[in-house]
Amino acid sequence: MTTPPDDRVSRRRYEREQLARTEAEKLLEDKSRELFEANAALSTQSANLERAVKERTEELEQALKRAEAASTARSRFIATMSHEIRTPLGGLLGMIDLLSMDEKDASKLELLNYAKAAGEGLSRIVNDVLDFSKMEAGVFVFEEEDVDIRALVESIRILYTSHGKGTGRTIVTKIDQSVPKLFRSDATRIRQIISNLINNALRYSADGPIIFRAKAEAHEKGVLLRCEVEDFGVGIPPEKFKDLFKDFAQVANPLTVAAQGTGLGLAICKRILDGLGGEVGVESSLGEGSTFWFEVPVEVVSRPQSTQDDDVEMASGGLSPARSIEGLRVLIAEDNIINQKMLLAYTDRMNLKADLAENGRIAVEKFAPGKYDLILMDIAMPEMDGIEATRQIKAKWPAKDVPPIFALTAHVADAIEEEANIVGIDRILSKPIPFDTLKSLIESSLKLSTAKAGGNPKVAEPSVAIPPVCAPKDASALVTELKGRMVPEVANHLLEIFDLDGLIDLVQKFVVDASFRLEQLIAAERSGDKDAASKQAHSLKGASLALGFKDMADMARHMELRDSDVDVEGLAEEFVSQVNEIRSILSL
C-alpha cells in the first residue's frame, strides 16, 4: 500500500489554485486593457494639448505682428505729427519775433510777448510729448559728443533770466573746479534735464535765487558728474517724492491756480538719466524749498585744471561775440516764404550778408568757393532737397572750400541724422530755432571751424596784438581794481564763469577791441558816415555791457542813438580816455 508523498497536492487544492490563477490572469488582462485605454486617452490629450499650443503660438505670433505693425505706425505717426506741429508753430513763433522787432507800441508789444510766451509754452509741451512718445516707442536716441557744461549752463541761465517768469530772478551757477571742461555725453539731453529742473525751480518758487551746482568725483567710467538745482520755494511734502518722477504726475503748485505743463518733465528727466546710466533724486522740505539732483557718469575729454589757453579760448567766445560774425556771408537755402523772411530778418539782425536760394538746386548753382562763410540748408525743399544739395556741393568742391553747412529741419532731428552725417552736414538745427540760439550756434560753430582750419586755436584768435599778460601774481589785486569799475553783479558772475586770469584776459581783449572800434567810430563820424559810427557804438555798447562797464555802456548808447545834439566825437574821446585808464590798470 502506497501513501502519496507529502509534497503531492490534492485535486481540490489544485483546482482552487487553477481557479485563482485564471482569476489573476483575467485581472491582469483587465488591468492591461485599462492601462492601454489610459495610454490612448493620454495620447489623445497630449495631441490636443500640442494642437492647442500650436494654435496659441500662431495667435500670439499674429498678435505680435499686429503689435509691431502698430508700433511702427505709431513711430511714423510721431515723426509726422512732430513735423506737422512744429512747422506751423515755428512759423508762428518766428513771425511773432519779427513783429516784436519792429513793434514800437508798448501795448502791442505786450500782447506779442504774451503770444510768444504762449507759443513757447506750447512748443515745450509738444516737445515733451514727442520726447515722451519717442521714449515709449523706443526710438529715443542718445548722442555722444563733447559737452562744455559751463557754457551750456550759462546759456540756459541767460535764456531763463532774460524773459518770461525768470525775468528779474537770479540764477547762481557754482561749477566746481573738479568738473571737467569737456566731457563726453549728450549735450542736448543734459541741457534738457537742467532746463527742466531750472524751469521747475522757477515755477515752484516765487523769489529767492535758484542755485545750480555741479561737481565731479572719480568714477570707473571717468568721473561721476553731480548737478544740483536748489530753490527756496514751496517745497514738496515727503509723501509726494515717490510720485514725482512718474509719468504725468504733478505736485499741486500753491503759486498758481492753473495746472502748468504736462507733468512729463521729471518723468522725461528720469528716463533720459536711465538712458545715460545716471540717477535723479530730490531733497526737499515743505515751505523751505527743494533741491533736485542728478548724477551721471561721463568720460572726461580734458581736465579742468588745464591751462590758461583754454580760458583764453573760452573768453574770446564770451566777449561781445556779435563782432566775430558780423559781415559774414550766408547762403540760405529755404523754400518756405515764411521761413525765408524769418531767416533773412535774423541774419540781418546779426549783420550777416545773406543770399537766398529758393531750393537745393539753386543753392548748388549759387555756391562757389570763397563766396560764403556759412550755408543754412533747409532739408525739405522742392526740386532738390537739402541732403542732396549738400551732397552735390561736397562732391563738386574740395572740402577746404566748403564752409560749415547747418541743416534746418522741422523733422525730428534723429530721423535725418544718419543721412545728414553721410553727406557731411555739420549741424542739424530743429525748427523752430529761436534767434538767440541760432546766433550763438553760428558764433560757436564758426569759431570752431576757423580753429579747425588754422590747425591751432591760438592762430585763430583775433589777429589784433594782445599786450603781454602781466605777471599772474598780481591777478587778484588787478581784479579788485577792475571790479571797482564794473557793476558788482556782472563782475561776480564773470568771475564765476572765468577765473581771475580769464577775466583779465577778457578785459585785455576788450581794451584792444574798443580802441580799434573807437578809431573807426571817430573816423566815420568825421567823414559824416553816421550809420557806420552808430554801428561801432552799438558794438561798444554790447561789449561794455557784457563786462559790466556801465559808464562806458551809457556813453556808447548815447553815441549809438545820437539823441538830441549829442557830441559824439566828444563822447568818443572820453570813452578813449576811460579805455586808457583800464589799460593802465592792466599794465600795473
Place this chain on the structure above:
Amino acid sequence: MKGTIFVELVKMAEGAFGEDVVDDVLDKADLDNGGAFTTVGNYPCSELVKIVVAFSEHSGLSPEVLQKMFGHWMLTHFVENYPEFFNSKADAFSLLESIEGEIHVEVRKLYPDAELPTFETERKDATHLNMTYESPRPLSAFCHGMIEAALEYFDQTGEITSQADPVNAQVTNFAITLAE
C-alpha cells in the same frame, strides 16, 4: 478588500491546522469563489468574516483570538515584504504614527481603489499613545493583534486597551501604555 489579506489568512490557517483541514473548512464555508483567492484581486470583507467564523468553529478558538493571531501574522508578513517601513522607525509609536501619512500613501500609489481604514494617533506623552481606528469592517481585534506585534517587533512591552466608540459604531479607541 485586498486579496493579499485572504491569501495570508489561508496561509496562516494552513500552518496552524494543515492543508487538508484548511481545504475542508474552505469547502464548507460557502465562499463565492470556492476559496480561490489571489493577491491581485479584491474580495468582499464578508468573505473574510465567513472564513474566520469557519476556522473558529473548527478550532474552538473565538473569532477575536483568531483575528489577533492574524494581526501578528500580517505584521510579520509586512516586515518581510516591506522592510523599508520598519527600518526607518525607532519604536512602535513611530510606526503607528506613520501609517496614515506614509504607509497608506504608498499603498494608494499601487492600489488607487483600495478601501483603507484610518488610524488617527495622538501621543499623550513619551509612553502614552491614543489611536483611533475607524473602518466599516468589524476587524478591531485584527488591528489589536497588529499593535501587539508592533510592540514585540521593537522589543517593547506595554498595555493595550481597546474600547468601541459609544457614538460611532465604526470607531474603536485604542490606548497604548508602554511599560516603564
